[in-house]
Amino acid sequence: QKEVEQNSGPLSVPEGAIASLNCTYSDRVSQSFFWYRQYSGKSPELIMSIYSNGDKEDGRFTAQLNKASQYVSLLIRDSQPSDSATYLCAVNIRAGGTSYGKLTFGQGTILTVHP
Amino acid sequence: KAGVTQTPRYLIKTRGQQVTLSCSPISGHRSVSWYQQTPGQGLQFLFEYFSETQRNKGNFPGRFSGRQFSNSRSEMNVSTLELGDSALYLCASKGASGPYEQYFGPGTRLTVT
Numbered sequence: 001q002k003e004v005e006q007n008s009g010p011l012s013v014p015e016g017a018i019a020s021l022n023c024t025y026s027d028r029v030s031q032s033f034f035w036y037r038q039y040s041g042k043s044p045e046l047i048m049s050i051y052s053n054g055d056k057e058d059g060r061f062t063a064q065l066n067k068a069s070q071y072v073s074l075l076i077r078d079s080q081p082s083d084s085a086t087y088l089c090a091v092n093i094r095a096g097g098t099s100y101g102k103l104t105f106g107q108g109t110i111l112t113v114h115p
Numbered sequence: 116k117a118g119v120t121q122t123p124r125y126l127i128k129t130r131g132q133q134v135t136l137s138c139s140p141i142s143g144h145r146s147v148s149w150y151q152q153t154p155g156q157g158l159q160f161l162f163e164y165f166s167e168t169q170r171n172k173g174n175f176p177g178r179f180s181g182r183q184f185s186n187s188r189s190e191m192n193v194s195t196l197e198l199g200d201s202a203l204y205l206c207a208s209k210g211a212s213g214p215y216e217q218y219f220g221p222g223t224r225l226t227v228t
Binding site: 032034036042043044045046049088090101102103104105106107108 | 146148157158159160165170171173203205207209215216217218219220221222
């Protein structure tokens with residue numbers, strides 16, 4: 001089992017719809033969770049971070065964390081064509097000692113928002 | 116505040132050569148992590164430096180090494196390049212010691228021929 005897994009894509013949604021991206025992780029000790037957006041040919045851009053159970057909203061983005069079920073999700077409301085990108089889930093998996101600088105990434109989900 | 120900068124942006128090297136990549140973190144950030152991104156393996160952690168000390172290391176061979184200077188700038192070196200080292204190399208900086216957000220630079224695209 002991979003340490004971080006994302007729902008297989010690609011995901012295609014119409015403009016204005018809600019896009020739902022999911023991620024599961026294997027290590028119960030994981031503490032911090034991030035969503036990055038990566039446009040083709042560009043580097044990952046941080047869009048959300050979440051550290052505790054529940055929902056966190058930032059504009060059109062909502063991150064949801066459930067540590068008991070070991071999943072984290074990202075909802076994008078009112079999806080726009082400019083949201084079309086690869087979305088990467090990243091988890092800080094504690095491996096003993098100081099490991100805060102190490103992020104483990106999922107394979108990414110390609111999202112396409114069509115007009 | 117200026118973002119993370121990486122130089123050079125593009126590199127073409129020949130098998131067997133070595134290469135040094137540079138990363139300047141966001142001002143005030145003391146943690147720098149390096150990652151390799153390839154289509155097949157995705158984003159993989161190489162190592163992290165904090166206050167000039169390597170704190171974590173990923174599962175890469177010893178040909179991959181790094182260092183950090185007193186001004187937090189970091190370099191990574193790859194010796195005896197192999198074709199499989201062709202990748203996008205990304206560095207990310209973090210402001211504090213804890214499990215906080217990392218911000219990526221634009222990356223260095225390395226091609227090994």
